[in-house]
Structure formats: structure tokens, C-alpha cells
Amino acid sequence: MTSKPPWMALAVGAAAIGGYYFLPSRGQSIAYVVIGVGSLGCFLAGVRLNVPDRLRLGWYVFAAGFALEVVGDAVGSFYELFLNREPPTPGLTDVLYLGGYPFLVVGAILLVQRVRNTLNHTVLYDTLAVFLAVTLVQWVFFIDRYNHAGVTDRGVRLVDMAYPAMDVILLVALGQLLVRYARNFAFQSLLVGVGLLVAADEIYAMKTLSYGTPRWLDLFYLGSYVALGVAALDASAGKIEPVVVGDVPRLARGRLALRGAALLTPPGVLLAEEAAGHRVHMSIGIFGVAIALVVMLRFVELFRDADRARAAEAAVRRESETAQQLLAVQNQRLRELDTLKDEFLSSVSHELRTPLTSIQGYVELLREDEGNAMKRGYLDIIERNSERLLGLVADVLFAARVLEGQLRFEFQPVDVGMLAHQAVEEARPRATRAGIELMSHDGAALQVDGEPARLSQLLDNLVSNAIKFTPSGGRVEVRTSGAEGFVRIEVSDTGVGLSAADRDHLFERFFRSQTALERQIQGTGLGLYISRAIVEAHGGRIGVTSVEGEGTTFLVELPARA
Amino acid sequence: MNDRPYVICADDDRDILSLVALRLERSGFDVATANDGEEALELARARRPVVVVLDVMMPRLNGVELVKTLRADAALGDVKIILLSARAQDTDVARGLDAGADAYLVKPFKYTELAEEIERLTA
Numbered sequence: 001m002t003s004k005p006p007w008m009a010l011a012v013g014a015a016a017i018g019g020y021y022f023l024p025s026r027g028q029s030i031a032y033v034v035i036g037v038g039s040l041g042c043f044l045a046g047v048r049l050n051v052p053d054r055l056r057l058g059w060y061v062f063a064a065g066f067a068l069e070v071v072g073d074a075v076g077s078f079y080e081l082f083l084n085r086e087p088p089t090p091g092l093t094d095v096l097y098l099g100g101y102p103f104l105v106v107g108a109i110l111l112v113q114r115v116r117n118t119l120n121h122t123v124l125y126d127t128l129a130v131f132l133a134v135t136l137v138q139w140v141f142f143i144d145r146y147n148h149a150g151v152t153d154r155g156v157r158l159v160d161m162a163y164p165a166m167d168v169i170l171l172v173a174l175g176q177l178l179v180r181y182a183r184n185f186a187f188q189s190l191l192v193g194v195g196l197l198v199a200a201d202e203i204y205a206m207k208t209l210s211y212g213t214p215r216w217l218d219l220f221y222l223g224s225y226v227a228l229g230v231a232a233l234d235a236s237a238g239k240i241e242p243v244v245v246g247d248v249p250r251l252a253r254g255r256l257a258l259r260g261a262a263l264l265t266p267p268g269v270l271l272a273e274e275a276a277g278h279r280v281h282m283s284i285g286i287f288g289v290a291i292a293l294v295v296m297l298r299f300v301e302l303f304r305d306a307d308r309a310r311a312a313e314a315a316v317r318r319e320s321e322t323a324q325q326l327l328a329v330q331n332q333r334l335r336e337l338d339t340l341k342d343e344f345l346s347s348v349s350h351e352l353r354t355p356l357t358s359i360q361g362y363v364e365l366l367r368e369d370e371g372n373a374m375k376r377g378y379l380d381i382i383e384r385n386s387e388r389l390l391g392l393v394a395d396v397l398f399a400a401r402v403l404e405g406q407l408r409f410e411f412q413p414v415d416v417g418m419l420a421h422q423a424v425e426e427a428r429p430r431a432t433r434a435g436i437e438l439m440s441h442d443g444a445a446l447q448v449d450g451e452p453a454r455l456s457q458l459l460d461n462l463v464s465n466a467i468k469f470t471p472s473g474g475r476v477e478v479r480t481s482g483a484e485g486f487v488r489i490e491v492s493d494t495g496v497g498l499s500a501a502d503r504d505h506l507f508e509r510f511f512r513s514q515t516a517l518e519r520q521i522q523g524t525g526l527g528l529y530i531s532r533a534i535v536e537a538h539g540g541r542i543g544v545t546s547v548e549g550e551g552t553t554f555l556v557e558l559p560a561r562a
Numbered sequence: 563m564n565d566r567p568y569v570i571c572a573d574d575d576r577d578i579l580s581l582v583a584l585r586l587e588r589s590g591f592d593v594a595t596a597n598d599g600e601e602a603l604e605l606a607r608a609r610r611p612v613v614v615v616l617d618v619m620m621p622r623l624n625g626v627e628l629v630k631t632l633r634a635d636a637a638l639g640d641v642k643i644i645l646l647s648a649r650a651q652d653t654d655v656a657r658g659l660d661a662g663a664d665a666y667l668v669k670p671f672k673y674t675e676l677a678e679e680i681e682r683l684t685a
Binding site for chain 2: 346349350351352353354356357358359360361362364365386390394408410
């Protein structure tokens with residue numbers, strides 16, 4: 001969600017600062033306090049408006065520091081307006097100003113903790129390095145100079161030195177804000193506010209030594225107030241959220257530059273002091289050693305992190321290798337099981353066929369020798385049933401292979417018309433026995449690419465089914481024709497027909513239609529399952545239309561030979 | 563010794579072996595029977611047959627191995643061989659024919675099928 005930054009408040013603040021410079025001295029004293037109080041009011045109102053309860057602590061601590069600064073201003077103005085003199089130094093104003101700094105710093109750090117709420121080693125070491133470098137600069141250029149400036153009053157000297165000293169921590173807070181930079185208006189405005197405050201203090205520290213505070217410096221202080229007030233007024237103040245960063249140890253370029261700058265500060269300061277002809281401080285050496293130590297600690301940390309990451313990576317790699325080996329073993333076992341199952345199917349087939357061979361062979365022999373017609377009839381029955389058993393064995397094994405996806409066909413040009421004719425002629429004795437009229441209508445040469453044995457099996461299945469489900473006196477017709485790249489086979493009967501519910505499941509494995517069960521028509525429920533598998537293996541399709549009580553038509557379409 | 567064509571049958575299933583032998587004798591062949599591949603090989607080496615009818619799954623020396631042995635034999639390399647097996651898959655048939663068998667019949671078989679094959683091979 002994006003909302004407009006509080007441009008209005010910013011504009012009013014800017015106008016007030018502009019107006020400030022057109023006022024007479026006494027008016028300026030009042031306006032200065034008014035702008036400060038107004039900004040503080042905006043800040044508090046903004047916090048109440050935009051920042052959720054749980055995040056308010058940092059903002060309020062910061063506001064306390066802000067308030068102390070504004071009260072300090074008010075006390076100063078009071079002296080100017082009513083006592084017609086500058087406030088005494090050291091005095092109440094100094095206590096208020098200097099007392100406000102710790103609150104500003106702690107508040108800023110609390111705010112920043114929201115941005116990245118883990119205080120890890122990286123942040124700690126980097127902050128320490130920056131802190132040491134800033135302190136060194138501050139000490140040499142801003143604080144220590146008061147010792148040699150000829151200010152005789154000890155209290156005045158201490159207070160003058162306290163401001164740049166406070167700026168050290170404020171600068172560190174500013175550094176924290178910069179390091180954890182968040183991309184939203186409230187944060188940016190806060191940064192500008194703290195930045196202006198630090199800059200104003202630094203300039204003030206330098207100027208007081210030379211020729212007093214210039215009026216233009218008020219622009220910095222007042223600008224800082226307005227920026228802080230506006231920061232809290234923006235809706236994004238409640239959303240200074242943690243920035244997501246990876247945990248991988250890395251050498252971020254910005255941080256590297258920061259550490260480099262910290263390391264280079266002591267020699268830089270040394271050179272500057274040397275050039276200015278000042279006495280060289282021992283403090284430069286001490287700070288140099290401290291900064292180098294901190295940066296080194298940071299690098300040790302970095303290398304340790306890298307080692308840890310490498311070790312973790314190696315562990316993961318070992319784990320994945322183990323998993324791969326396990327997978328390979330399991331695959332091997334699966335392949336073995338597959339082979340075992342294949343072998344089992346073959347054995348079962350072999351073991352079932354072997355006794356059937358003897359039965360059929362001896363029955364055949366007996367029947368040839370048998371003179372008694374009645375006994376020959378019995379032998380016919382045995383033969384017919386062993387045939388059925390053999391068909392069943394073949395169907396079960398075939399269905400098992402379909403299920404395994406192991407059907408392997410060798411295609412050759414086949415005349416479907418001729419196969420249909422053969423299937424009809426083979427079925428004719430059965431049809432005649434059942435009192436059914438069997439007719440075939442063959443089209444012209446109808447060539448497909450297929451396996452003759454399987455297509456014969458398909459035709460035989462369909463014709464046998466039609467005969468099985470047609471009562472005596474009925475008719476079964478087999479019609480083959482060619483059309484639009486397809487060879488069509490229609491097998492229709494005037495049988496019992498199928499219900500809609502049965503039609504839906506007809507081609508499923510082991511499915512038996514209700515009529516088949518009611519009329520106790522024999523079958524395993526494999527015929528049509530196998531038929532569909534054969535048709536699909538030939539790239540064709542099979543369907544059925546039926547009217548209950550009137551008959552059924554199976555329609556097969558196979559792609560014609562190109 | 564007689565002038566009837568000499569045929570060797572090998573099968574570890576004695577019922578089937580008797581059936582095939584009986585059928586072939588009735589058809590006018592001189593038939594010797596073996597219960598395994600080794601026996602069949604000995605018989606063939608003792609007297610060269612016109613045709614051998616072999617089961618595939620036999621102990622000691624199986625049908626396919628026997629076919630290879632016979633084909634590699636200088637004296638018996640061109641003997642006609644029919645494999646007769648309950649192993650009915652395409653791969654089984656292909657393995658038998660690749661080994662050098664002249665024909666592969668799947669059990670159960672009609673005797674007329676076997677008779678036709680023998681006639682075709684000995685013509």
C-alpha cells in the first residue's frame with residue numbers, strides 16, 4: 001500500500017523556516033520555539049496515528065530526546081526575551097540539550113532494531129569499528145582542541161567538549177540507520193533529521209572556537225525538527241519492517257568499504273595533524289590498534305562462517321550421495337522383483353499348459369479310436385471344456401500383460417475383411433447349435449497394419465460375445481467397411497442388450513454385466529478388456545451402442561494401412 | 563534296423579512323451595524316446611535321426627541348448643528339429659528359432675499340426 005507522504009506538513013515547516021529569517025531578533029526567538037514545539041507535536045501525533053502499539057517504544061524514547069531539545073530551546077529563548085541575555089554556560093540549557101542526546105540515540109537504535117532485529121556479530125563489529133574511527137576524528141579535531149583553545153573556565157570547557165562527545169554516539173546511531181537503510185519515506189525523513197542535527201552540532205563545535213554561532217546554522221536545527229516531525233506523520237512510520245537478508249557469510253561491498261575507511265582513519269588523522277603542524281597524539285596509535293583488532297575479529301568471524309557453510313554443504317552432499325545409493329539399491333530390487341514376476345507368469349502358463357496338453361492329446365486320440373457314438377460325444381464335451389480352460393489361461397495371462405503394459409506387437413499388413421470372414425466361419429457351428437443366424441458382410445480389401453493373431457482374437461471375442469448374449473432365433477451380423485482412413489468392424493446382435501450403467505463399465509477388467517450375471521452366462525469379464533487393449537495397441541478405438549431388449553452393436557475403428 | 567524314418571522324441575513329461583511317441587509310431591515312424599536333453603543327444607549320436615521333436619524345459623540339457631549343440635555338431639548339424647513347448651510367449655518362440663530350430667509348436671497342440679510340420683520338413 002502506498003500513501004502520499006505528508007507534503008502539506010513539510011510545506012508548512014519549510015514556509016515557517018523561510019519566514020523565520022524575515023523576523024526581527026525577538027520574533028525569531030519565539031518562532032524558533034514555535035517551530036520546535038510544532039514539529040514535536042507532529043511527531044507525537046504521527047506516532048499515535050501511524051505506529052502500532054507494539055512498535056511505539058523506540059518512537060517515544062526518541063520523542064523524549066526531541067522534547068528535551070525543544071525545552072532547551074525554550075529556556076534559551078526565555079533568557080533572550082525576558083532577561084535580554086544569552087543563557088549562562090554551563091547552565092540549564094546545556095543540561096537539557098546534553099540530556100536529550102542519550103534519548104535520541106537510544107530511540108534511534110530501538111527504531112533500527114525493528115528494521116533488523118537480530119544483533120549479530122557483523123553489526124556489532126562494524127558498529128564498533130565505525131564508533132572507534134568516529135571517536136578518534138571527533139577527539140582529535142573537535143574535543144581535544146578545547147584543551148588548547150585557551151578557555152580558562154573549566155566548566156565551560158567541559159560543556160563545550162561534551163557536545164562533540166555526544167555527537168559521537170549520535171553519529172553512530174546515524175551510521176546504524178544508514179547501514180540498515182529501509183526504503184520508505186518515514187525512514188528517509190528520520191535519517192535526514194538526525195543527519196542535520198549531527199551536521200549542525202559539528203559545525204557549531206568548530207564555529208564556537210572561532211567567531212560565534214552564525215544565524216544560518218539555525219536552518220540545520222530547524223530543518224532537523226521539521227524532518228523528524230514529518231517522519232512520524234508519514235503512514236510508512238508504522239512499517240519500518242525487518243529487511244530480509246540471507247544468512248550466508250559474504251563480503252558485502254558497502255561493509256567492506258566501511259571497514260576499510262575505519263582502518264584508514266588513524267593514518268589519515270595522523271597525516272592531517274602532521275600537515276597542520278600539530279602535536280601528534282598517542283591516541284591515534286591506540287585507536288589504530290583497536291580498530292585493526294575489531295576489523296580483524298570481524299574477518300575471523302567471516303572465515304569461520306565460511307568454514308561452517310562449507311562443512312554444512314559437505315554434509316548435505318554426503319547425505320544426498322547416501323540417498324542416491326539407497327535409491328539405486330531399491331531400483332535394483334524393483335527390477336529383480338519385476339523379473340521374478342515375469343518368470344512367475346511364464347511358469348504358471350507353462351505349468352497350466354502342460355497337463356492340458358496331455359488331456360487334449362489323449363482325448364483326441366481316444367476319440368479317433370472310439371467307435372461308440374455316445375462315448376465320442378462325452379469325449380467332445382471333455383475336449384470342449386479343456387479348450388475353454390486353455391482359453392481362460394491365455395486370457396488371464398494376456399490381461400496380466402496388458403496391465404503390465406508389456407504388450408509387444410509385431411505389425412504386418414492384414415486384411416481385416418478376411419479375418420472377419422474366418423472368425424465368422426469358425427463361429428458358425430456354435431451359432432447353428434444355438435439356433436442363431438450368423439451373417440457376414442465383407443467390404444473390399446481392408447488393409448490395416450496389425451498382428452493377425454491378436455486381431456483374430458479380437459474378432460473372435462466380439463462374435464462369441466454376440467452369440468452368447470443372443471437368444472435362440474436371433475441374428476448376429478458382422479460387417480466390415482472402410483471409410484476416411486479407417487477400417488470399421490461392426491458386430492451387431494439382436495440379443496438382450498445392455499443397460500446404460502453396464503455400458504459405462506463394459507470395458508473394465510473382470511466386469512460382468514447385470515444380464516450376464518442374471519442369465520448365468522459364462523465368462524471371466526476379461527474378453528472386452530482384452531479386446532479394448534488390442535484395439536488401442538493398434539491405434540484404434542472401440543465403442544458400443546445398445547438398446548435393452550433389442551440388441552447390441554460393437555463398433556471398432558482401426559487406422560487403415562497407408 | 564528297418565527302413566522307417568527314425569525320429570527322436572524328448573520330453574520330461576512322460577505322458578506327453580508317450581502320446582507323441584504313440585502318435586508318431588502310428589504314423590509310421592521309428593521312434594526313440596528320451597527323458598532329457600542328454601539322453602536325446604546320446605541317442606542322436608548313436609543313430610542319426612531324420613527329425614528330433616524336443617521339449618524346451620527339460621533337466622540336464624534343455625531343448626534350446628540341445629538345438630545349439632546339435633547345430634554345432636558336424637555329423638548332426640542339418641538334422642531337422644521341432645521344438646514343442648508350453649512356453650507360449652513370443653520371446654520364447656523367438657529364442658527357440660534363433661537357436662536354430664526349424665519349427666516351434668506351442669502346447670497344447672493338435673497332432674495334425676505336428677504331423678504337418680514333420681511332413682513339411684522331411685519332404
